[in-house]
Each structure stands twice: as C-alpha cells, then as structure tokens.
Amino acid sequence: MTSEYERKLIDMQYQMRENNSYLTDYLKDLNSWTDDIKKKEENLKTTANSTSTIKELPPVRNFVVPPRPKKKSKKNNSSTKTSSIRSFDYRAWDKFNVDEACAQIDNEQQEKEDDNNNEEDDGDADEEDEEWQEEVLKKKGEYYKDCGNYHFKQKQYTEAIESYTKAIECNPICPIYFANRAQCQLFEQRYGACEADCTLAIQLDENYLKAYYRRALARVEMEKFDQAREDLQYILAREPSNADAKTKLAEVNKKDEIKRLGRIYPLQDKPIDKRSTKPLKRIEIQEIDTSIISISETTKKKAIIIEEMDTDPKSSESIIPSISSVLPSPSTIITATTPLSVQSKKPTTIEKPPTKSIPIPTAIPTTGFQFKRDWLNLNNQIEQQAIYLKRIPPKSYKTIFSTGIDSSVFSRILLLWSNETTIDEHLLNSMYEIRLTPRFNTQLSFLGSDDKKLLETILQKLENKCSSTDKVQTILRDYKID
Structure with a gap:
C-alpha cells in the first residue's frame, strides 16, 4: 500500500x-419507530386476505444470526483413568503395569500444559470469530x-x-x-x-x-x-x-x-418546407423626443395622425414648422417621419422596469424551516439578503443549521461576505459560528471553483487586516482549502 x-x-x-x-x-427515536412498525403490522393484518398485500410485506424484523462455527477440540481422548486398587488386593497389584501408569501420568501433565498454553490455539479461534463476525x-x-x-x-x-x-x-x-x-x-x-x-x-x-x-x-x-x-x-x-x-x-x-x-424564447415549431424564405431585416428602434408632452394629457385617449413628408434632407427643416402650425395641439398628435435628421438623435436605450422591492422579514428565525422560507422569499436580491443575514445573531447559526447548511445557501453567504467592504465583528462571529455547523468540512470539500475564489478573497482580507487575534487564526485554519 x-x-x-x-x-x-x-x-x-x-x-x-x-x-x-x-x-x-x-x-x-427507536421507540417511535417501533410504534410505527406496530401500526403498520396491524394494518397489514386487516388486509392479510389480499395476495397483493402479502407480496409487499417488509422483511422479517428478527434478524437470524448464522450459527457460530464449532471449535475443534484437541484433547487426547485415548487416556483412561486408572481404577483404584485396594492395598490388600495383592493379586491386582501383581497385574499392575507400572510403565503404563507412568505414561498415563505423563499424558495428564502434558494435557495440563496444553490447557495452560492455549494462546496459539486461541489465535486460530480469533480468526474464525472475525470471519464469522464479518459474515x-x-x-x-x-x-x-x-x-x-x-x-x-x-x-x-x-x-x-x-x-x-x-x-x-x-x-x-x-x-x-x-x-x-x-x-x-x-x-x-x-x-x-x-x-x-x-x-x-x-x-x-x-x-x-x-x-x-x-x-x-x-x-x-x-x-x-x-x-x-x-x-x-x-x-x-x-x-x-x-x-x-x-x-x-x-x-x-x-x-x-x-x-x-438569459431567457431564450424558442422559434415557432413549423416544418422546414413551410417556413419563410425571405431574408431577415434588422429594425432599428429610435426614440422620439416626448419631453413637450405633459404627463397628465398622455393618460387620455389620443388621436394619431400620420403625415407623409418629403424625404429630401434640404427641405426637411422647412417642413417641421409647417407641421407644427397645422397640428392643433402637440399633446394630441404624434408625427411619424422617415428621415433620421427630423427625429431625435438621442442614443437608443431600453429602460428596464424597476424590480419590485421585497420587504425584509423582521422576525429573527429560530428554526431552519423559517430561515429557508424567508431566504427563498427574498428572491436572490443581494441587498435584502445581506440585511436579513446581519439581523440574525451568529450564536443562533448552530440552532438554525442544526442539520447542516445547504450548499446553495452557503455559496450565497460566501458571495455576501466577499461583497463586504469592511470586516466587522458580525462577519468574524458569523464565520466563527458557521464552521461549527454539521457537515461544514464536507461543504468545503465540495465547493465549486467560483466559490473557492470567493473564499480565498475573504481569507486574504482577514489575513491582511486582522490576523493577530486567536479567533481569526482559528477561522483561517478551519476555512483553509487543500
């Protein structure tokens, strides 16, 4: 090896x-598990007549232990006990074989020595026991x-x-x-x-x-x-x-x-032979200056008048005042012109609708379920999640993440930590307490490449600014990635 x-x-x-x-x-708990199994057994007894239920019965609960192999006895069974001879039975003493008696005594002593020195035999028995236990x-x-x-x-x-x-x-x-x-x-x-x-x-x-x-x-x-x-x-x-x-x-x-x-919208599912063969055209979207239109009047229903205009760029400037004099009100008329010189020369910008601000929960979570519910409701908004995370005392992390912190949540927390400009006491306490949650080392070992870079950035900040304290040294040691 x-x-x-x-x-x-x-x-x-x-x-x-x-x-x-x-x-x-x-x-x-074992007791609650036993009660559940008993309830299931009672339900199975009521439906014992149906063959389908019998096939789905669980395995036998009482595990049958295989028999232990018998140890081989190495005692010599050839030795026999000598019958006691009375002192006055001289005929028996004449037939008594002294050599055989001495050999029998030697054999008994040898058996006693073998019983006292059974360590070698016990080694073989231990090997058999280990094989039996593995089985x-x-x-x-x-x-x-x-x-x-x-x-x-x-x-x-x-x-x-x-x-x-x-x-x-x-x-x-x-x-x-x-x-x-x-x-x-x-x-x-x-x-x-x-x-x-x-x-x-x-x-x-x-x-x-x-x-x-x-x-x-x-x-x-x-x-x-x-x-x-x-x-x-x-x-x-x-x-x-x-x-x-x-x-x-x-x-x-x-x-x-x-x-x-980003979001990809699929094309219409049409056969190839039925699709259009015309070339695609790029349509440029250009803004029209609507600053002169009042906000209050734009909400009303407006009549749209489209005027054809001369495309000659020399006469375009003289056309503009004539149109303004003909139109009754600039708030009720929208002119559509083709030349680019008549239209506004502002750059084309697409204004994104403002994201709906989600209120941050005020209640501090005490369980993992409450934290996960509030965390998902924030809809990945970084600022709201950062404020919500700072409201939670670091001492309660061990209770909230009693079953381990989720990998996606841990990656998000690393992103929030890396965005912090200053290292405050709350950040240090948070890093110190999260390392005590279950499966923390497993989370570190399965971090992605992006998450590892974020963690290295955080540790570099800690090492540069405040690496003298014992708490920081503990964090640097436990968050270190091999």
Whole structure:
C-alpha cells in the first residue's frame, strides 16, 4: 500500500463519518419507530386476505444470526483413568503395569500444559470469530438493505434512509448502499447529501454508472452544470445508447445556455418546407423626443395622425414648422417621419422596469424551516439578503443549521461576505459560528471553483487586516482549502 492510497482511504473514512453524523440527525427515536412498525403490522393484518398485500410485506424484523462455527477440540481422548486398587488386593497389584501408569501420568501433565498454553490455539479461534463476525455484518447489511427497498417502494423515503444508513454501518465498503441512499436523498430534495453519497459510491466502484447519473441529477438541481455535464458525458462514453443520459445532457446544455445568456424564447415549431424564405431585416428602434408632452394629457385617449413628408434632407427643416402650425395641439398628435435628421438623435436605450422591492422579514428565525422560507422569499436580491443575514445573531447559526447548511445557501453567504467592504465583528462571529455547523468540512470539500475564489478573497482580507487575534487564526485554519 502506497502512502497516496492510505491518504485516500483515510479521506474516504473521514467523509463517511461526516456523512453518517449528518444523517443521524434525521433518524427518529427507536421507540417511535417501533410504534410505527406496530401500526403498520396491524394494518397489514386487516388486509392479510389480499395476495397483493402479502407480496409487499417488509422483511422479517428478527434478524437470524448464522450459527457460530464449532471449535475443534484437541484433547487426547485415548487416556483412561486408572481404577483404584485396594492395598490388600495383592493379586491386582501383581497385574499392575507400572510403565503404563507412568505414561498415563505423563499424558495428564502434558494435557495440563496444553490447557495452560492455549494462546496459539486461541489465535486460530480469533480468526474464525472475525470471519464469522464479518459474515454476520454482511448479512445484517443485506437485511437492512431489503428493509430500505421496501420503504422506498412505499415512498417512505425517511425510513428508507434510516435503513440504508444501518446497512452502511454494517458494511461500509458496499457502494450499492450509498447509491440507494442517494436516490432517497434526491427524492427528499437533499441534493448536497445526494451528491456526497454518490461520490462515496464512485470512490468504492469507479464503474458504477447509476451513481454518476444520480450525482448528475443532484448537480443539475444545484446549478452545477459543468460538473453534471462531465458525469453525463462519462456515462455516454461507457454506454452510448443510454437514452436517459442523452435526454438529461440536452436539458443541462439548454439550462446552462439560459443561465449564461438569459431567457431564450424558442422559434415557432413549423416544418422546414413551410417556413419563410425571405431574408431577415434588422429594425432599428429610435426614440422620439416626448419631453413637450405633459404627463397628465398622455393618460387620455389620443388621436394619431400620420403625415407623409418629403424625404429630401434640404427641405426637411422647412417642413417641421409647417407641421407644427397645422397640428392643433402637440399633446394630441404624434408625427411619424422617415428621415433620421427630423427625429431625435438621442442614443437608443431600453429602460428596464424597476424590480419590485421585497420587504425584509423582521422576525429573527429560530428554526431552519423559517430561515429557508424567508431566504427563498427574498428572491436572490443581494441587498435584502445581506440585511436579513446581519439581523440574525451568529450564536443562533448552530440552532438554525442544526442539520447542516445547504450548499446553495452557503455559496450565497460566501458571495455576501466577499461583497463586504469592511470586516466587522458580525462577519468574524458569523464565520466563527458557521464552521461549527454539521457537515461544514464536507461543504468545503465540495465547493465549486467560483466559490473557492470567493473564499480565498475573504481569507486574504482577514489575513491582511486582522490576523493577530486567536479567533481569526482559528477561522483561517478551519476555512483553509487543500
């Protein structure tokens, strides 16, 4: 084993521990789970006559432990006890074999020595016990996987995640358990956890195409289009006839183009032979000076008079006063002219409608649900989100993000931090408290290239301005990206 392989193995184990600690927060208490199973059993008993219900019964709850292998006894059974001879039975003493008695005594002493020196034999027994324990854990993992499959078919994704987690604890080197749990995370809209599970499954089996596809689905939802495209292209390189991957790749390319170029309106779906063959013309939009028109009169219904005018540029100046003298009022007449010299020479500008200002919630969130609701209502407005984030005390981050901070929210917070011109106490406390939330190290390891640049910018500001305090040194150490 090389040092590089050991490092990768340690990193994988560390990620598995982080992932398990994150998922244990979602697991229910054992007593409530038992009550739910009892209720399900009562419902199944009422419908026991239907054959379809019998087929969908969950696996047997009581796991049957395989029998432990019997240890081989190495005692010598050839030794027999000597019958006691009475002292006055001289005939028996004549038949007594002294050599055989001495050999029997030697054998008994040898057996005692063997019993006292059973360390070598215990080593073989320990190996058998380890093999037996590994077999028990593998069978337990398969049992919990069957339970998870049953809950998944019933669309009980939280219970399925719980079962797959127990299967992973029994056999943490099986990629199927991670991939199955990732599918449940995908249905529960936990895209960051889904991506982490798929990554672990791929580390265990590089040819597991289902894990690549599910990770691509999670990355599309998190708008990581470049990484999702890489996963889909890898699938198509291995399976060129995969229709799902082809469809998803086309969807990813379309969404990426919309994100980069803005809204794209598709052309009318007409056959090629029915489309127009005329060349397209560019229409220039030019502004007309309407400063003389009063605002109050423009709201009324206006009559539009279109006058034909001479296109000769020499006579254009003499035409303008004649038109103004003929028209009764400048507020009720709009003239349409063709030459550019008559019209205003102001640059063409398109005024965007003002964005509707969304009120910032005044109540400070106490749970993750309240924070997510308010955060989504702000509709990605940077100024409102920055003000809303500053209203939250940093000490409450650990309670709000008790199940871990979402990757999209974390990326947005990094953007808000990078936009700060000055480093105040609230920013330092926020960075210090967020590092204590669950799965923080996992979030750092899965940051995109843009987010890493933002984080490096923030850390550079901290290091240049106030790197002498212990709190800043702790932040620089924990936020460091390898």
